[in-house]
Amino acid sequence: MLRKKIEPYLFLAPALAVLLIVFAYPVFRLLILSFQRPTAGKLHFVGITNYKAILNDDVFLQAVRNNLALLICVPIMVVVALLLAIFLFERIRGWQFYRTTLFLPYLLPIAVVGLIFSYIFQLSGVLNDFLTAIGLSGLALDWLGSTRLALPTLMFVIIWKEVGFGIVLFLARLMSVEEDLFDAAKIDGANWWQLQWHVTVPQLAAVIEFFTIVSIITMLSWVFSYVYVMTGGGPGNSTMVTELFIYLTGFRYNQMNIASAVAVLLLLVTGVFIFLELRLRENSAIVEAVE
């Protein structure tokens, strides 16, 4: 009987060991580091000094503002993904081909995509060549090189790459909705917008919520690669984000304790959304759709 009690833990042991090394212990160390500072080569507890320092750091505050600005992408992504998923679901000609191509950006490496887009958006890049060729040279701007445009350009690339996930997610869910629901609404004389608003959106509510939360987490804490590859945070910190701030502070300026304090704050903020996401996953409203 003892064997039966211990056995599950033997199956779990390797996973738990790795998770302890990669998640639990680092988070514990992170908390401690964030309250310490090195003096004469040794770490000492300094209370909330690091936190006070970052809250007065203009670059950090700029990074937070930029992360918040990135949240504008979320509603755009939801609407675009929803519309395209509905169109594909209506079986427009070639929908399977479109599904394949619209999903492709999501799979490409951000490093590759970022580099290609930085050649597209260069001052002498493809986009400006094209705008000049069609007589819109007034619109040929320095897309990644100006403090005003760099962040919106970055947002375009993020949306371009992440929206495919939403399309595939929504389409998979749509395909599992009972056809009768759509037919009933049509017989009742609902027009296209009414049909979407009263049938599609409520049926997709759980996946829309899921995609929204995942996208919020992405905008707050998974955009490092885009920024690192395309702008490096510039020009003039106009595209600085929290993750890049942590990376630069910790590894380029060797202020690991300051960087730790920022990481703690980031974990607390994303933690709220992680909790929401977990609640949603537990909710059995999200049903099996993909064979």
Place this chain on the structure above:
Amino acid sequence: MKSRYGFQYWFGMSVRQILVIFATLLSLFPVYFMAVSSFKTKSEYIANKWGLPSSLNWANFQTALAGEKFFVRFANSTILTVGSVVVSLIIACLAAYAFARMEFYGKRTLFNVILSLMVVPPVVMIIPLFVTMVRWHLVNTYQGTIIIYTGLLLPFSIYLMTNFFRAIPREIIEAARIDGCSNLGIFWRIMMPLSAPAVVTLIVVNALWVWNELLIALVFMQKDELKTLMVGISALRSRNYVDIPATMAGLLVATIPIVIVYIFGQRFFIRGLTGGAVK
């Protein structure tokens, strides 16, 4: 009743088709741009940025593959990808079997905690992980980086495999148990062979993730001869002088494995990536 072939239907379908085609062109343009540019000479690229190349000029591929330690980086990416995908798969399947088919104290809570780790951003852990890995002499090693990747892949892998194992009928397991099969035997001889589709899905999704990952590779594989393909690529941006067509050729070679896997395993991709939400 409106005719299915009336003007309104035709008009609506046309609007949809135009919007979807526009979105598709937008999705494909960067890939198209990369592909055509990689066959152009430098002067041709400057004169004609978005058109087709006048002839297939393979010299860029030679330049790309010769420079920047391309093969070394390709090999590093491959080692890390294969290593972490295999290790995480084995560990995740064992844990998933316990979650799906065994009873133990704290099961539900533990499962939820692991689920919540799925979206914890790695950037939160890199500083303490780096401090620890330095102390264990695991920075700039394949093993150290594979451990980190394995940890980051585990939550999703455990989740996906647990859901799949749960769907395997209990009768099969009971029958095997009556025949005297141990838990490890059931796991190895019954669960794993039955789970081939889920395993393929997991391998494809995880391999893609590791292959594309940048931050961990940047921090933990700093030595020049250990850098991954994505780290090498990301360093190209800050160059003042860049041979764009040769760079594009390099990017194309780095992307081809993904596109091939995608074309052949599309349904695995879609199932795996939506499996998290639309299970």
